[in-house]
Each structure stands twice: as C-alpha cells, then as structure tokens.
Amino acid sequence: MTELLIEPARRSGCADLGPVEEVLRSASQRQCSPIEDLLDSSLIDEESYLREIAYDLGLEWIDVIPVAEVPLPLRQACGPRLALRHRLLPIEIKEVGGAKCLKLATFDPLNLIARQAAAQELELPIEWCMTSRKRLHEALRRLYGVGADTFEQILEGRDFDYDHLDSREDEANVIDQDDDEEASVVKFVNQIIREALDQRATDIHVEPLSTNLRIRYRIDGRLIEIAVPENIKALQSSVIARLKIMARLDIAERRVPQDGRINLQFEGATIDVRVATVPTVEGESVSLRLLNQERFNIAKLGMEPFVQKKIESLLHLSNGIILITGPTGSGKSTSLYSFLSEINHPERRIVTVEDPVENKLTGVMQIAVKNEIGLTFAAALRSILRADPNIVMIGEIRDLETAEIAIRASLTGHLVFSTLHTNDALGGISRLVDMGVEPFLVSAAVRAFLAQRLVRKLCTSCKTPRVVTDQDRRDFQIPLHLTGQAYSPGSCDRCRGTGYSGRLAIYEVILLTQAMQELVAHRAQSNDLKAQAILDGYVSMRDYGWFKVMSGETTIEEVISVTTSDIGGM
Numbered sequence: 326m327t328e329l330l331i332e333p334a335r336r337s338g339c340a341d342l343g344p345v346e347e348v349l350r351s352a353s354q355r356q357c358s359p360i361e362d363l364l365d366s367s368l369i370d371e372e373s374y375l376r377e378i379a380y381d382l383g384l385e386w387i388d389v390i391p392v393a394e395v396p397l398p399l400r401q402a403c404g405p406r407l408a409l410r411h412r413l414l415p416i417e418i419k420e421v422g423g424a425k426c427l428k429l430a431t432f433d434p435l436n437l438i439a440r441q442a443a444a445q446e447l448e449l450p451i452e453w454c455m456t457s458r459k460r461l462h463e464a465l466r467r468l469y470g471v472g473a474d475t476f477e478q479i480l481e482g483r484d485f486d487y488d489h490l491d492s493r494e495d496e497a498n499v500i501d502q503d504d505d506e507e508a509s510v511v512k513f514v515n516q517i518i519r520e521a522l523d524q525r526a527t528d529i530h531v532e533p534l535s536t537n538l539r540i541r542y543r544i545d546g547r548l549i550e551i552a553v554p555e556n557i558k559a560l561q562s563s564v565i566a567r568l569k570i571m572a573r574l575d576i577a578e579r580r581v582p583q584d585g586r587i588n589l590q591f592e593g594a595t596i597d598v599r600v601a602t603v604p605t606v607e608g609e610s611v612s613l614r615l616l617n618q619e620r621f622n623i624a625k626l627g628m629e630p631f632v633q634k635k636i637e638s639l640l641h642l643s644n645g646i647i648l649i650t651g652p653t654g655s656g657k658s659t660s661l662y663s664f665l666s667e668i669n670h671p672e673r674r675i676v677t678v679e680d681p682v683e684n685k686l687t688g689v690m691q692i693a694v695k696n697e698i699g700l701t702f703a704a705a706l707r708s709i710l711r712a713d714p715n716i717v718m719i720g721e722i723r724d725l726e727t728a729e730i731a732i733r734a735s736l737t738g739h740l741v742f743s744t745l746h747t748n749d750a751l752g753g754i755s756r757l758v759d760m761g762v763e764p765f766l767v768s769a770a771v772r773a774f775l776a777q778r779l780v781r782k783l784c785t786s787c788k789t790p791r792v793v794t795d796q797d798r799r800d801f802q803i804p805l806h807l808t809g810q811a812y813s814p815g816s817c818d819r820c821r822g823t824g825y826s827g828r829l830a831i832y833e834v835i836l837l838t839q840a841m842q843e844l845v846a847h848r849a850q851s852n853d854l855k856a857q858a859i860l861d862g863y864v865s866m867r868d869y870g871w872f873k874v875m876s877g878e879t880t881i882e883e884v885i886s887v888t889t890s891d892i893g894g895m
Contacts, residue, residue, distance in 0.1 A: 330359055330435075333377035339369050360433045364458055372457050375432055385454040387416060387430050390464040402427055405469040405554065407446050411439035414461050414468070416454060426450040432458040463821070466520070470552040510560070514567045518598075518613070520551070522591050525827070527615055531568065533561055533608035544821075545781045545828050546654065561608055568611050572600035579609055586681075587613075599681065616683055621659070621666040627829050629872050631864070635834050636775070640668050645772035646735045648722075650747040650756075656779050656830050657744045658683055658720075664742060665689060665718060674713060678705040679720040694720070706730045710739070719743040725761040732762065732770040749866065750776040750835040751854055754845055768842035774835045776866060780873070780883040781825035787815030788824070788877070801881060804868070809875030829878060831887070833866040 334345045348366050352359040360378070364371055379386045403415040416428040427449040431439065434453060443451055456464075517540060521529050526542035533539075538561045541550045557564075569576045572585030587598040599614040628636065639647055647664075649657045662684055665675060669688055677686075680694035680702070692705050702719060703726040709717065710730070722728050722743045735741045747756050753774040757767050791813040798805060814824020837845065838861050844854055855863075870884030 329381070330363070330378070333374055333381060334363075334369050336377050337370055337373035339374075344368050358433055358436055360435060361458075364432075371459070375455060375457055378434065379455040382434055382455075384434060387454050387456040387460075390414065390416070390430070390456065390460060400468065402449060403429065403443075403447060407442060409465055409469060411436070411442055412458075412461060412465065413439060413443055414456070414464055418449065419452070421452070424450070426452050428452045428454055430454050430456045430461060432456060432461050467552045470554040470557070510563050510567050513560070514564060514571070517564075518589070518615075519591070521613075521615065522596065524821070529613040529615070531564065531611040531613075533565075533605060533610060535607055538564065545823070545825055546779055547781075547823075565602075565609050565611055568600065568613070569602065569609075572598075574600070574602065580604055597684070599683075621662040621684070621686075623663045623667045626660065626663055627878075628832065629869065632832050632834055632869070635773075635836065636664070637667075639773050640664060642740055642772060644735055644738050644740055646731060646741045646743065646770050647772055648743055648745055648753050648774050650745045650750060650753045650774055650776045651778060652746060652748070654779070655777055656828075657777065660775070660777060660830070661718060661742055661744065662686060665716070668716065673715045675716045675718070676709045676712065676714040677718040677720070678702055678709065679718075690714075702727045703730055706734070710734055710737075714739060716740045717742070721745070722757075722760075728757060728760050728762050732766050735770040747776070750774040750833050751851055751858070752776075753835075754854065755851070758848075764848050765846045768837065768845040771837055773837060775832060776834075777830045777832045778866060778887040779828045779830055780870065780879045780887055781823075782827040782829050782878055783812050783814060783880065784817060784820035784824055784826040786819045786826075787817035788812040789815050791880075793875070793881075797881065801871075801885065802867075803871050803874075803881075807871055807875050810877050811874050812877045812880070814880060825883075829873065831866055831870045831873060831884065833864060833869060835863055836861055 330349055331342060331346060335342060339345060344366070345363065345368055348363050348368065349359045352362040360375075363369060363374070376386055399415045399418055402418060403413060407413060408415070412431065412433075414430040416430050418425055418427055420426075427447060429443060429447075429451050431453065432455060433439070434455060440453075517529065517531075521542050524542060524544055526544050528543035530541045530543075530548070531538065532541065536558065538553065538557045539550060540553050541548045543549075566576045569583070569585070571587045574583045574585045581604065583602045585600045587600060589596040589598060594617065597616040599616065601612045601614075603610045603612075623633070623636070626633075649660055651657050665677070665686060669675060669686065671688070674690070675686075675688070676690045676692070678692045678694060682691045682693045685691065690709075692700075692709070694700055694702060694705065702721070702723065706717070706719065706727065707730060710733075717731075717734055717739050719727065719731055719741065720743070722731060722745055731741050731743060745753050745756050747753050751774070753771075753776075754767060757771075758764055789812060791811045793803060793811045797803065816822045816824055820826045835841070835858050838857075840857050841854065841861065844857055865888075867884060867888040870879070870888060873879045874881055874884060
C-alpha cells in the first residue's frame with residue numbers, strides 16, 4: 326500500500342519523500358485513511374497527487390461538477406446519509422450494455438469502508454471516478470444542503486423528541502462534535518452553525534418562507550443563501566425552538582421580539598453569539614451574530630502609515646472626544662476595541678458603556694445598557710463619571726443628553742471615545758449640531774472624526790494583475806503619482822469562487838485643528854469646512870481606498886461601491 330501511494334507523490338513533484346513515508350506509516354498503524362492523512366499534512370499538492378493516483382488506478386478524473394444540473398433521481402439514487410458520511414458524490418446514471426449504473430466520485434478510492442457501504446446500500450452497480458477533496462466537499466454541500474444526513478434521519482423519526490429539545494443544552498455549547506454521534510435536532514442546528522464558522526460568516530439568518538425555511542450566511546459583508554435539505558420546512562418550528570433554547574429565550578412566546586446570547590466552544594475558541602428573534606407572518610425569524618473573542622490590536626487594522634500616525638497621536642491625548650462614524654456594519658466597534666487595547670495600561674482606568682457588550686477586554690470595566698430598568702447610556706455615564714475614570718467609551722451617541730454628558734466629561738479632563746451613524750467624517754459635525762449641541766461646544770470638545778467603511782479583500786490565491794489605464798485614472802480620479810500593481814478578482818476553491826476573502830477598512834480622518842474649531846464655532850458651511858480640512862492634510866475615504874487598490878489589497882469596484890454616497894470622495 327505504501328509503495329502504491331509513494332510513487333504518485335514523487336511524480337506530482339514532492340522533492341522530499343521521507344516525511345511522506347512517515348505519514349503513510351503512521352496512518353497504517355492507526356488504521357486511518359493514508360490518503361486523507363497525507364492531504365491533511367500539506368506535504369503534497371492535492372490536485373496533482375490525486376490525479377496521479379487516478380492515472381495509476383485507471384479511474385476517470387472529474388474537473389467540473391455541474392451541481393446545479395443534478396436531477397432529483399440522481400440525488401435519490403445516493404442518499405445524503407451515505408454521500409455525506411463517506412464523502413461520495415453521484416455524478417450521473419448511465420447505461421452500459423443496456424444496463425444502468427451509477428457513476429460515483431471519491432477522492433479516496435482506497436477507502437474500503439466507503440466502497441463496501443456503497444456496494445451494500447446502493448441498488449445500482451457503481452462506476453468509480455475521482456475528483457479533488459475540496460471540489461467534492463463543496464459539491465456535496467451544494468447538492469444536499471447543510472446537515473442533510475442528520476435531516477434524513479430526523480424525518481425517519483430516529484432520536485427525535487419534540488418534548489425533550491432542552492434536555493441536551495450543555496451539548497449545544499460545544500459544536501465541534503464527532504460526526505458519528507447520534508443524529509438529532511441538536512446536531513442539525515450545530516451543523517448549521519459549524520458550517521457558518523468554517524466559512525467565516527459573521528451572521529446567520531434563519532428565515533421562514535411560505536414554502537421553505539431559508540438559511541443565509543453573511544460572508545465578507547454579502548448575504549449568501551446556502552443549500553438546505555429538501556422539505557426542511559417540516560423542521561421549521563423545531564429548529565427555531567432549538568435556537569431559542571440555546572439562547573435561553575422563552576420558546577412559548579412567539580408574538581414579540583426577543584434577544585439573547587449563546588456562548589459556544591468551537592475548535593478550542595470561544596464564540597459569542599447574539600441572537601434576535603422577530604415574529605413574521607410565516608413564523609419567527611432568527612438572526613445570529615457570531616462574535617469571536619479575539620485579541621484586538623491597532624496593527625491588525627491595516628491602516629496606511631499616514632492615518633495610523635494621526636490615530637496614535639490622538640490616543641495619547643489626555644482629554645477630548647474622538648468620534649468614529651459610519652453606518653451599521655462598517656467595523657466601528659472593532660476600531661474602538663483596538664484603540665482601547667492600545668491604551669489599556671494599569672495606570673489608566675477605562676470604563677465603557679455599551680449596548681450590548683460585544684467583546685470582553687481584560688482590565689476594562691464594561692457596562693451593558695439595560696433600557697428596561699432605566700440603565701441608559703446617559704444614566705450609566707452620569708454614574709461612571711463619579712467613579713474616577715481616565716478614559717470613557719460610549720457605544721453610541723444617540724441623543725442630546727448623552728452628547729452633553731460626553732462633552733462635559735471631555736471638558737473636565739476625560740478622553741472619550743464614541744460612535745455616530747453618519748456617511749462621512751464631516752457629517753459628524755452637522756449630526757451633533759442637529760442633535761442640539763451648540764457649535765462652540767463641538768469645537769471645544771471634539772478632537773477628531775474618523776469615518777470608515779469595509780471593503781472586501783482580494784483572494785491572494787487567485788487574484789490576477791490589472792492595468793490601471795489613463796482612462797481609469799480620469800474616470801475614477803486616481804492620482805497620477807499613486808503607483809503600484811492593481812489586481813482583479815479571480816475564482817478558486819479557497820474563496821468559494823468569489824475572488825475575495827476577508828475584509829479591510831478604509832478611512833478618512835478630520836482633525837479639529839484651531840482653524841477648524843473657529844469655523845465650526847461660527848457655523849461655517851460644509852464646503853468651507855472641507856476646504857480647511859484639505860489644507861490640514863485631509864484625505865478622503867475614496868482617495869484612501871486608492872492606496873489599497875494600488876497595493877493589490879482590494880479592487881476599484883469595491884472602493885467605488887462603498888464610497889458612492891461619500892461626500893468626501895465625490
């Protein structure tokens with residue numbers, strides 16, 4: 326067996342066969358799959374290696390799997406339990422010599438357990454072929470849907486008791502469980518969450534429709550509908566009830582919105598999940614926000630040096646207000662936590678008021694707003710200012726009372742951080758004035774406005790070089806002096822064919838210099854404020870985005886899409 330697998334490794338370009346032999350021997354001793362262990366080791370190129378094995382065994386290699394065109398009879402010929410448990414993909418039902426057979430794809434043709442299970446459970450004779458592991462896994466998810474193997478067993482009535490959904494609550498807090506555990510609604514919901522975490526989703530939306538239960542993940546800021554098992558509508562009430570139990574919500578109350586939290590353990594990491602339910606005409610809709618308990622660092626924000634230098638100088642101020650502006654989902658909280666982590670030292674007392682507390686920072690006193698008992702932003706602020714803080718962070722300035730207390734805190738020697746919902750940095754000035762704050766107080770208290778947006782990062786595995794032409798520079802007003810290599814999105818398994826993987830922030834900073842303070846105090850027009858900001862070194866968010874484009878991190882289209890309504894970028 327070892328010799329059979331060593332030769333394909335050599336032909337696929339592996340220079341050092343010693344570690345390969347060690348992996349194969351170890352797999353043999355542990356009675357594990359040698360091919361899978363070798364793929365997990367990253368010692369060989371997966372596609373090249375599996376192609377060589379297919380050549381040696383005389384098996385057809387499948388490059389393209391048209392999952393969208395797979396007919397229902399083909400999915401029925403190989404059920405989800407067999408396909409997902411043993412990772413076998415039905416390709417087609419074909420006729421050979423007047424008799425039908427099922428073409429079945431695998432990445433591990435030496436897995437005798439899978440081959441025996443297929444031979445015993447499938448009614449048709451099998452013709453084996455091979456494809457890559459990544460391609461096969463993606464096709465299985467799209468063909469059968471998340472949790473399809475569990476779903477099939479539930480519908481058969483195995484290990485499913487509607488009256489005891491809450492009997493395994495502790496188990497729901499650990500979602501990296503073995504796939505061979507007994508099937509249940511608990512496992513089915515866990516599979517949905519595990520899949521979202523594997524795909525780096527930030528949100529899960531479980532939405533009841535008239536004929537289906539739709540599940541969508543938000544990945545890199547975009548909503549993506551995932552494949553789900555057929556007839557999942559039959560489990561709608563059970564899935565929603567399970568999520569509510571995990572979040573310690575009242576499962577009997579379906580008429581009003583509810584909010585809760587779930588603490589999960591996933592592959593050794595702690596995941597904090599905020600859960601919100603909303604009653605709709607088709608049933609309750611559940612939204613889950615997935616929050617990693619990560620370490621925040623200003624260096625991880627990826628700021629351009631000229632912006633990071635300004636931010637670092639602001640963080641060393643002893644008083645004043647620093648406001649971060651932007652719409653919901655623009656990364657304001659991440660920036661705030663990163664700033665606080667940067668200045669979190671034993672000699673400083675930091676107190677925050679948040680709604681809710683999204684991430685816990687060691688050494689920081691964090692207060693969660695509870696409007697139902699009167700603990701509002703303003704009420705909490707009045708109390709903590711008597712608790713001798715050096716630095717105060719307010720989750721959001723929503724009204725005049727909160728704004729006035731924040732200004733009073735800054736004028737009495739506190740450094741205050743907060744957020745506003747505005748389209749750009751200059752808009753923060755008019756927002757405070759519209760709330761009722763006197764312009765002279767804005768100019769006296771506020772030190773800077775930082776606006777930001779999130780753009781998708783190019784996938785480093787498949788991005789392709791792009792020439793920025795003179796016409797591009799004229800159309801998008803890209804400065805001539807800005808040089809570098811731009812890229813366009815490609816398509817690969819790593820980024821699920823989108824061309825993007827992850828997100829980064831683009832910024833603009835307005836410092837309230839002495840000249841700006843005088844203009845604000847005298848209610849200057851926005852054009853005059855912008856002209857002075859430019860004299861002070863202001864770079865618009867769109868112009869900042871061009872730095873990220875020419876450094877190969879994002880695309881022109883991404884920058885345009887998030888700054889179209891940005892006054893500073895127009």
